[in-house]
Amino acid sequence: MANAAAVSHNFRQDLLHGNHAFGTTASSRTNAARDTFAIALYASTGSITYTNSAYTSSGEGSSSNYTAGGQAVATNNPAVATATSLSTGYWNPGTSVTWSTVTFTGSNAVDLAMLYNSTNGNKAVATFALGTIGQGQQPNAGTFTLTMPANDATNALIRIT
Amino acid sequence: MTQKVCTAIGDIPDTDLETQTLEQDCGDTIIMSRDWKYKGADPALAEYVGQMVRRDCWVTMKHGISAAGTAEL
Numbered sequence: 001m002a003n004a005a006a007v008s009h010n011f012r013q014d015l016l017h018g019n020h021a022f023g024t025t026a027s028s029r030t031n032a033a034r035d036t037f038a039i040a041l042y043a044s045t046g047s048i049t050y051t052n053s054a055y056t057s058s059g060e061g062s063s064s065n066y067t068a069g070g071q072a073v074a075t076n077n078p079a080v081a082t083a084t085s086l087s088t089g090y091w092n093p094g095t096s097v098t099w100s101t102v103t104f105t106g107s108n109a110v111d112l113a114m115l116y117n118s119t120n121g122n123k124a125v126a127t128f129a130l131g132t133i134g135q136g137q138q139p140n141a142g143t144f145t146l147t148m149p150a151n152d153a154t155n156a157l158i159r160i161t
Numbered sequence: 162m163t164q165k166v167c168t169a170i171g172d173i174p175d176t177d178l179e180t181q182t183l184e185q186d187c188g189d190t191i192i193m194s195r196d197w198k199y200k201g202a203d204p205a206l207a208e209y210v211g212q213m214v215r216r217d218c219w220v221t222m223k224h225g226i227s228a229a230g231t232a233e234l
Contacts, residue, residue, distance in 0.1 A: 092225070126225075130192075130220045131192040137192065137218045139218040140213055142215045143217045144217075144220075147222060157225035158225055159226065159227040161229045
């Protein structure tokens with residue numbers, strides 16, 4: 001077998017584990033404990049995009065039984081899938097997320113969810129459309145459930161390829 | 162067994178409710194909603210709840226986000 005140049009398979013999984021610090025100063029983080037990630041919901045009248053670097057309450061959905069900041073998601077270990085020189089590190093929340101007896105109607109309808117790191121400065125990870133942007137979901141005194149995709153290299157919530 | 166939906170001014174038996182389920186494929190997500198609507202004859206309840214009693218929503222993520230990069234150097 002000859003040499004081969006490519007990004008290490010494990011690197012993409014290790015990024016999700018927080019095992020690399022490329023900065024010019026030593027990382028202040030020890031990774032002794034896992035971070036907590038949370039999901040917040042945003043109203044369709046908001047202006048949250050990929051340019052938001054952290055969670056914000058601006059434009060967030062509002063309802064009884066919904067706490068600002070959303071709710072933490074269950075932990076899950078990152079994984080990696082490999083194929084020749086390619087690899088995909090991926091991660092999914094451990095379970096789906098549900099809010100009970102919430103009302104997001106009218107201008108408060110929600111069309112976006114933000115996954116963020118509530119342990120480390122509320123740093124944003126990604127935003128996800130809840131259906132079609134602009135056409136917010138409107139639970140009314142009902143249950144709102146966000147079901148996670150299959151936990152694999154093709155569908156998982158976060159994938160690094 | 163008759164189930165009830167509780168409101169502040171009284172309970173609504175499920176015989177006075179009709180449900181409507183709507184499923185929509187939005188590409189990366191599937192949206193399903195279920196509406197509970199009042200069809201009873203009690204004018205006080207009709208005025209209080211209007212037509213809509215409750216709506217449940219399920220958002221199923223089919224695909225997440227991929228941060229794709231160059232595979233080989």
